[in-house]
Amino acid sequence: MHYKLRLGMIGGGQGAFIGAVHRIAARMDDAYELVGGAFSGDPERSRASGVALGLDPARCYGSYRELFDKEMALPEDRRMQVISIVTPNHVHFEPARLALECGMHVVLDKPMTFSLAEALELQKTVVASGRRFCLTHTYTGYPMVKEARSLVASGVLGAVRKVYVEYPQGWLSKSEESGNNKQAAWRTDPHQSGIAGAMGDIGTHAFNLAEYVSGLTVSHMNADIQTVVPGRRLDDDGSILLRFKGGASGVLMATQIAAGEENNVRIRVYGEKGGLEWQQNDANTLQVKWLDRPTELYRTAQAYTSSFARHNTRTPGGHPEGYLEAFANLYRNVAECIVADLEGRTPSPESLDYPGIAEGVRGMAFIETAIASGRSDQKWIPLNIS
Amino acid sequence: MHYKLRLGMIGGGQGAFIGAVHRIAARMDDAYELVGGAFSGDPERSRASGVALGLDPARCYGSYRELFDKEMALPEDRRMQVISIVTPNHVHFEPARLALECGMHVVLDKPMTFSLAEALELQKTVVASGRRFCLTHTYTGYPMVKEARSLVASGVLGAVRKVYVEYPQGWLSKSEESGNNKQAAWRTDPHQSGIAGAMGDIGTHAFNLAEYVSGLTVSHMNADIQTVVPGRRLDDDGSILLRFKGGASGVLMATQIAAGEENNVRIRVYGEKGGLEWQQNDANTLQVKWLDRPTELYRTAQAYTSSFARHNTRTPGGHPEGYLEAFANLYRNVAECIVADLEGRTPSPESLDYPGIAEGVRGMAFIETAIASGRSDQKWIPLNIS
Amino acid sequence: MHYKLRLGMIGGGQGAFIGAVHRIAARMDDAYELVGGAFSGDPERSRASGVALGLDPARCYGSYRELFDKEMALPEDRRMQVISIVTPNHVHFEPARLALECGMHVVLDKPMTFSLAEALELQKTVVASGRRFCLTHTYTGYPMVKEARSLVASGVLGAVRKVYVEYPQGWLSKSEESGNNKQAAWRTDPHQSGIAGAMGDIGTHAFNLAEYVSGLTVSHMNADIQTVVPGRRLDDDGSILLRFKGGASGVLMATQIAAGEENNVRIRVYGEKGGLEWQQNDANTLQVKWLDRPTELYRTAQAYTSSFARHNTRTPGGHPEGYLEAFANLYRNVAECIVADLEGRTPSPESLDYPGIAEGVRGMAFIETAIASGRSDQKWIPLNIS
Amino acid sequence: MHYKLRLGMIGGGQGAFIGAVHRIAARMDDAYELVGGAFSGDPERSRASGVALGLDPARCYGSYRELFDKEMALPEDRRMQVISIVTPNHVHFEPARLALECGMHVVLDKPMTFSLAEALELQKTVVASGRRFCLTHTYTGYPMVKEARSLVASGVLGAVRKVYVEYPQGWLSKSEESGNNKQAAWRTDPHQSGIAGAMGDIGTHAFNLAEYVSGLTVSHMNADIQTVVPGRRLDDDGSILLRFKGGASGVLMATQIAAGEENNVRIRVYGEKGGLEWQQNDANTLQVKWLDRPTELYRTAQAYTSSFARHNTRTPGGHPEGYLEAFANLYRNVAECIVADLEGRTPSPESLDYPGIAEGVRGMAFIETAIASGRSDQKWIPLNIS
Known part of the structure; x- marks a missing residue:
């Protein structure tokens, strides 16, 4: 029904x-x-x-x-x-x-x-x-991001060693909040946004993407948080060194003052035997790199991809799906779970794979740790949730 | 309302x-x-x-x-x-x-x-x-395809001289119709498809795209039409030399036996002063090339694009829109016209910009001319509608 | 010594x-x-x-x-x-x-x-x-072009079915020969160039590349040859449908009036099981495409490439080699053969792999057939050497 | 003469x-x-x-x-x-x-x-x-790197705010030095390499590139330096937050354990009005990005580039030059200066533009500061030369 x-x-x-x-x-x-x-x-x-x-x-x-x-x-x-x-x-x-x-x-x-x-x-x-x-x-709704997570989880890349994640935007290069840009106004207002600007708005996305794809948990952060545009009340740029539980390290870059950049979220993860790279501007491709054989281009909706990737696409290979489809995947997956609940069924693992409260709590801990680290002379600050 | x-x-x-x-x-x-x-x-x-x-x-x-x-x-x-x-x-x-x-x-x-x-x-x-x-x-629903058409129409590239359009697929590289692939079965069945296979299924898209972007009308065709896979009943590959009214020339390539290709529709148009290139795999970018200054990358949803491009996007720059959004643009534009009709208003030029009966007639003329040319020893066959 | x-x-x-x-x-x-x-x-x-x-x-x-x-x-x-x-x-x-x-x-x-x-x-x-x-x-001196030829020859792609080769330039979009551009002057002068302009200057490169990579021999041509710029004395644009011995078909596009294009020679070859694509603008990458697994990016100087590719590179992977190195490969290979001759040794297959007199004869036959076909009402003209 | x-x-x-x-x-x-x-x-x-x-x-x-x-x-x-x-x-x-x-x-x-x-x-x-x-x-010998420096220096991008520079390699993902890889052996041997491995071998290149293109001077560093491969005696990975004199900030990433990466040095610089991006894998292109108009692709050997870029190329546009040509530019420029000295002439600014002793001193200061910072609990370490 x-x-x-x-x-x-x-x-x-x-x-x-x-x-x-x-x-x-x-x-x-x-x-x-x-x-x-x-x-x-x-x-x-x-x-x-x-x-x-x-x-x-x-x-x-x-x-x-x-x-x-x-x-x-x-x-x-x-x-x-x-x-x-x-x-x-x-x-x-x-x-x-x-x-x-x-x-x-x-x-x-x-x-x-x-x-x-x-x-x-x-x-x-x-x-x-x-x-x-x-x-x-x-971003975790994109099929090729789910494929990335699946590949890491499968172990074919070996233990993860390095994570680079970046979220470059340029739209706040000027003081947009001084004009009548509503989106800029509330995002730079501490009474509406909270203690963070860019770190809350896009840094959390990058952080979530890094933990989601790598399957790892950030343990410590060492942040350089900037307010670049004069007069702005919250941060508009941040670069953060990351340490993960288990020994991997990483870098998170999120900025809203990279003039000329749109929204090209990008992640790279390297393990002992290979690495992978995904970026939103080429969202239907996942580059999978190997130590001693050619880089492979995994593509949305191909039969060789995981059930998690295939579950989150609507069209055959070669018909690009984008941001709205990724967003819709979240809505559809949670709907599938709600309906399964209503009908007394156990949702499929693919349906259950949507970001929830735990990711939200970690995101808020990320924000507070990032801002605290940015203000601190202490080099490494633990990301603690208590 | x-x-x-x-x-x-x-x-x-x-x-x-x-x-x-x-x-x-x-x-x-x-x-x-x-x-x-x-x-x-x-x-x-x-x-x-x-x-x-x-x-x-x-x-x-x-x-x-x-x-x-x-x-x-x-x-x-x-x-x-x-x-x-x-x-x-x-x-x-x-x-x-x-x-x-x-x-x-x-x-x-x-x-x-x-x-x-x-x-x-x-x-x-x-x-x-x-x-x-x-x-x-x-494909004419993509904002950057509309931008391409607008740029050509504006005259900044000068008179059009050359059009290359291609639609490479590989999914019919084997006799898929012999198995239980329903999509392959009807497309290769002359009783369901008509006289053409690939030329009807994807050749018409390429033809429509060429005329839409260039603003020109094909006058003559010189086609090499192939049935590559043994036993197939309709064409699965074709390459066609084109002549346009007014003197421009072009090439149309459409194939379903390009093993390893998905669906990367691509068009290039060159005028006296510059050219442009669009491909579905990078659908939110339009390359605009110039004789004596740097190539420019026009992007979906940017303020500098035409009203036709902006009308056909839903999200700010950097949020990729894809095949489903392009398809939805057709539905939305015709809906806007129907509602305008119902309300006694004149639809906007942007709403009126959807493919209709004239394009359909030309598409069928394309198919019949392509197949006739493929079978003929005559070099150039006029594309006539009578 | x-x-x-x-x-x-x-x-x-x-x-x-x-x-x-x-x-x-x-x-x-x-x-x-x-x-x-x-x-x-x-x-x-x-x-x-x-x-x-x-x-x-x-x-x-x-x-x-x-x-x-x-x-x-x-x-x-x-x-x-x-x-x-x-x-x-x-x-x-x-x-x-x-x-x-x-x-x-x-x-x-x-x-x-x-x-x-x-x-x-x-x-x-x-x-x-x-x-x-x-x-x-x-262009046959590029390591990744040699890799392409090796892959086709190895049979992993199956029998070749389709070849697309193109050589787009824009530098003759205006009547450069009317000014003091020496390069343009002799290339458009029938007394210095011969019967062909673009077809001789760059069409021969495209033709040679197609036969070299595919390992096939063109048997028939069906050409649309244009002189686009008013007053020019030789062709500046051509599109040619190709038939190869053994049944494959192809398209050759060579133009000097594609305003905004530099020199991005590109070839695509498709066999029964896969295809490959190479272009000069990304000369150190060869895309190898498969019917049912991810596209692979072969790269210059990697250990997995053939001896022909490795013989023609000087630096480790990731150090881009370009046009001058490709050119130098021709000189070095023929030198290796000359020295082997002098020393009474048989040159290696890798050294012997340089274009010679047979390719030159075929190139001239290509030019004459292209121009003849362009002037002819006959649809297909055989490429004969007699 | x-x-x-x-x-x-x-x-x-x-x-x-x-x-x-x-x-x-x-x-x-x-x-x-x-x-x-x-x-x-x-x-x-x-x-x-x-x-x-x-x-x-x-x-x-x-x-x-x-x-x-x-x-x-x-x-x-x-x-x-x-x-x-x-x-x-x-x-x-x-x-x-x-x-x-x-x-x-x-x-x-x-x-x-x-x-x-x-x-x-x-x-x-x-x-x-x-x-x-x-x-x-x-890397400073590449024409498009010189173009990047020229554009920043010209002021068209406004004051520089952010610099991202990266040098990812994967070839030391395993303990190559345990086998008979001579290149790996000396580079990981403190008696031959000095106090640094990756930071000396490739980190210095990234550092030099950042200062060269931005025209800025690093004042402070905050480094996470790792030895990832067990048993290795020197660092093989580092991520460093940078502060420049005048207020800009940046990130430097250099690693030799990014499995699957070759050598794709890459730099991005953002100013108040625009940004630019260059990477070695597409060495003949410089992306120039703007707040409110299309990204431009500057290309090697085009007439619109600066005298510094044009001086350092040998072929017309569209003939890719690579690593060896960039290297040769250093040799040629210093030769031009030596010959000018011998002939009592003042060398041209273009000839004088090669890295020298000052860059070498800064590189060594970078190495020592990076390693010191990696070992320190102090967040920011000044890069001092005394």
């Missing part, structure tokens, strides 16, 4: 960027139906946004509190089952907690919360709720 | 490839709601396919004739408004004609019909119907 | 391009010592050119006839042993014939002669002379 | 790698004649090596001391004018000092000396000698 989950959204009103991306991602595989939301803190704007999306005005709420109140008053078979939260960081924790406490599943944009303390609190709520929780670390 | 068009589908039942692609494309921008279809010639299979898609079984018809009969019996405000036809070529003309005669708009997979004669007949029907008709030449 | 061959040069005076390239190539591996030459038809200019190269003025001759006269008067152990001929095409045959008749070995720039008739005459002279003759089809 | 400098070589006997590279580089532009050398510490081997190169056995010396003694006994117009030193690091300082004291010019392989103390001592000798001194930091 075809199951379509009832989805509500918090944030993502007119003028927002990532809300529309979430909606396309949710729609891509027909696993959700958007039924309403609290699209803005301004009730008028929320309603107008919802109506423009073709929604019932009665379910376009003026605040997320109203959303939960009114939805809980609906019969269970009409009520929202999943809540997407696409607000700035300071409005992540509270709606996520409320949703879980209402028995709803949650898809939450990254970074997970405003602080590590909130993250740990949210983790308790998730565990207690028994509900599904997905954090949208998009 | 948000307008969601009621969509029906003919073909695309379980096991098909392109039907699912059409459905994702139609869904991507929330401009359509799939309400039913005739998904298979086998009524049982059609119903099962529709139910698996979550559709009302009452609108999952056993044949396209039943579909039109029953839908026309519904009140106009419930009836399907748009019909997607995703069947093999021999089942294109009749359902398209019926749909148009029922006052429905049509989205039709390529090549348009079984023969040029059918195409010309369908053209009359389209014109008479006043309905929108879209032929899914996907 | 170290053997350094005494080299003389005909052509290549001040202002020439290819003469300097030949000198670097000859010098690269210390196998030759340039001892003199007839660098120009103008005795003053010849002498000045030689002196600028640090040569003995007594051996800087005013004409190639003087060169042969005076050199033959020298004792054999001082006399030039090898003659490089780097003049325009109309001054190829006569000096080459004389050199061979003087018992000297010859390195000759392509295309080999002014006409096929001259080529066949020269072939007789070469055979009669027992001397080494090398035609500088540079 | 053509001036050919008399060259002697120390090191580079049979079995060595870099000696042959130096000889080709010196020969490429006909500016040197190799007249003898001390090719090995073993007199027999030295003589055999020289004879195999076709040299006069009388000038193939058994030691570098013998070389200087005997050469100084020759008349000045026969005596070696330039000495190339291509020995392991522990045999750099003494022969270089002696050569300078004999009035000879020196071309020395990197890293310059065994220690910073030696480097400072050598600097005094160079200054006192008035002779030319070139350190073979090959």
Whole structure:
């Protein structure tokens, strides 16, 4: 049977960027139906946004509190089952907690919360709720990123020795926040973003990608965190030396002042016998390198790839899938798990492979450790979660 | 107001490839709601396919004739408004004609019909119907292909002199049709495909892309058409010298026996002052080359691109969009035109830029001329439509 | 023992391009010592050119006839042993014939002669002379081109089915010959170039590369030959459909009016089980493609490559070798053969692998067939050598 | 007049790698004649090596001391004018000092000396000698690296903010030094290499490239230096955070355990208005990126490039030049300066642009600071030269 989950959204009103991306991602595989939301803190704007999306005005709420109140008053078979939260960081924790406490599943944009303390609190709520929780670390949704993780896990490259991960952007090379760039404004505002700018916005993606592909856990960090553009209130650039448990080392580079760069996330992992390289600009290719034979180009949707890669593609080889498909993979995988839960089945390992609360907690610990290290004279700072 | 068009589908039942692609494309921008279809010639299979898609079984018809009969019996405000036809070529003309005669708009997979004669007949029907008709030449939906066309049209490259277009595939390097590969079976069957195999399946795409980007019209063709794999009943490879009206020349290469190639459609156009190159494997980049200054890399979603390119993208620069988004652009553009028609507005030039009946007629003329040229000792054969 | 061959040069005076390239190539591996030459038809200019190269003025001759006269008067152990001929095409045959008749070995720039008739005459002279003759089809000197040929010959790709070869340039997009561009002037002058412009200058390279890599022999051609730039006296663009003995087919594209292109020679060959692709802009990589496993990137100087590839490189993997090294490989290989001859040894297969008189004759037959086909209404013209 | 400098070589006997590279580089532009050398510490081997190169056995010396003694006994117009030193690091300082004291010019392989103390001592000798001194930091010899430096210096990118430089190799992923790999053996031996392995061998190249292209000076370093392969005696991997005078920051990555990597040196520099990227694997292209217009691909030998780039190329655009040509540019530039000195002319700025003693001193300071930082708990270590 075809199951379509009832989805509500918090944030993502007119003028927002990532809300529309979430909606396309949710729609891509027909696993959700958007039924309403609290699209803005301004009730008028929320309603107008919802109506423009073709929604019932009665379910376009003026605040997320109203959303939960009114939805809980609906019969269970009409009520929202999943809540997407696409607000700035300071409005992540509270709606996520409320949703879980209402028995709803949650898809939450990254970074997970405003602080590590909130993250740990949210983790308790998730565990207690028994509900599904997905954090949208998009890049782990790419089939060739999943292939990279599978190859490392299979051991064919030998033990991992070195990880280079980078996330170069240039769009904050000037003081965009001084003009009327809304995306720049909240991302550089400590009251909305938290203690970190670039490290929270894109550094967490790079960190998550490094741990996801390598299968390793960062133990220590040694960071050079910069605020390059004069007058900016948060970091816009950072380079971090990494130590992983088990002895591997690495480098994480995330910057928003690399003028002329768009968004070419890239990771390289080297083991004893070979290495691999993936970059978003050539997202359907995974370079697999060997000590003594030719580099191989693994490609999306080819029969020789792992079940994890194949599960996350929709078209035959040679039909490029991109960012929206990677994003949709997260939505679809968590939907498959929710439906399996509803039907009393165990989800497949491929469906279960989406970023969740544990990744969110580590991401917040990354942010706080990065900023602390940037401010510290101590060379190596442990990444501790306690 | 948000307008969601009621969509029906003919073909695309379980096991098909392109039907699912059409459905994702139609869904991507929330401009359509799939309400039913005739998904298979086998009524049982059609119903099962529709139910698996979550559709009302009452609108999952056993044949396209039943579909039109029953839908026309519904009140106009419930009836399907748009019909997607995703069947093999021999089942294109009749359902398209019926749909148009029922006052429905049509989205039709390529090549348009079984023969040029059918195409010309369908053209009359389209014109008479006043309905929108879209032929899914996907590659013209890519933003950087639209940018290429815009640049040529702007004249900055000077008059076009040379066009190279190629569509290399390798998946038919062996006799796949002898096994149980359904995609291979119908494409190599003259009763389902028509007189052409590769020339119809992918040659038409290459031909359409060449005329679309160059803005020129092919006048003569000189073709070497091959059936390389023993026992195959239709062509699987062709190389064609092209002459365009106005004096430009070109080469079209389309093959399904280039072992190891996936689907890397590629076009290069050279004018008096510069040239450009686009390939699907790097779909978000357009190389623009100049006689005396550095090659430039135009990129999807950048502010410096034309309104045609920007209209056909959903995310900021650096978030790769792919095949499904290109396909969705066709669906969205025709939807915008239909809604504009419904609301009595003139569609924007950007919305109107989708492949239609004229392109379909030229595609069928291309196929028949290619096959005729391949069989002829005459060097140059005119591409005539009469 | 170290053997350094005494080299003389005909052509290549001040202002020439290819003469300097030949000198670097000859010098690269210390196998030759340039001892003199007839660098120009103008005795003053010849002498000045030689002196600028640090040569003995007594051996800087005013004409190639003087060169042969005076050199033959020298004792054999001082006399030039090898003659490089780097003049325009109309001054190829006569000096080459004389050199061979003087018992000297010859390195000759392509295309080999002014006409096929001259080529066949020269072939007789070469055979009669027992001397080494090398035609500088540079691209076959690249290690990864040799690897491509080896892979095809090994049979791992199965029988060859399709060959695409292209040589796009843009430098003649305007009427350069109207200004004072010497390179353009002689190449577009039928009295110096012969019956062909682009087809002789670069088409022959593409043709040679196609036959060299595929191991096949072209049997028929179907050409569209153009003179695109108004007022030009010879062809500047051509596209040719190819048929090979044994049933393979192909396309050859050579143009000098592809505005914005430099010199990116490229070849693709497809067999039953896989294909390969090489292009000069990424000269140290050979893409090897497979029906059902990942594309492999073969790289210069890696241990897994053939003895033919390894013989033609000087540095470890990852140190890019380019055009001059490819050129030098021709010079070094023929030197190795000459020295082996002198020492009564049989040269190695790797040394013997340089383009010679047979390739030159085929190149001239290619030119005449291409031009004849371009002018003919007959679709397929046989490439005959008689 | 053509001036050919008399060259002697120390090191580079049979079995060595870099000696042959130096000889080709010196020969490429006909500016040197190799007249003898001390090719090995073993007199027999030295003589055999020289004879195999076709040299006069009388000038193939058994030691570098013998070389200087005997050469100084020759008349000045026969005596070696330039000495190339291509020995392991522990045999750099003494022969270089002696050569300078004999009035000879020196071309020395990197890293310059065994220690910073030696480097400072050598600097005094160079200054006192008035002779030319070139350190073979090959990568600065590439035309597109020179173009990068020119563009930064021109100010079009604005003030530099960020520098990423990397030098990934994989050839020491296993304990090659345990077998009979001579190249691995000396490079991992502290008695021959000095205190550093990878940091001296390739880290210095990366450091030099960063300072050369950015035009900036590193002030502080924060290094993670690793010995990854068990049993190895020196570092084989390092990642270093950089601070430049004036406020820019950067990252340097150099490793010899990135399994599957060859030698793809790569640098990226970002200023306020744009950035640039160069990598050796695509050596003839420089990517120039802009905040608000398309990325440009600057190419070797194009008329729009700077005089520094054009001075360092030999062929027209589209004929790839590689590692050997870059190396030859160093030799040719220093030769041009020596000849200008001999002729009482001022060398051109383009000729003067070769790495010298100052770069060598900074390289040794880099090595000592990197190793000190790797061992230190102090986060930032100043790069001081005193």
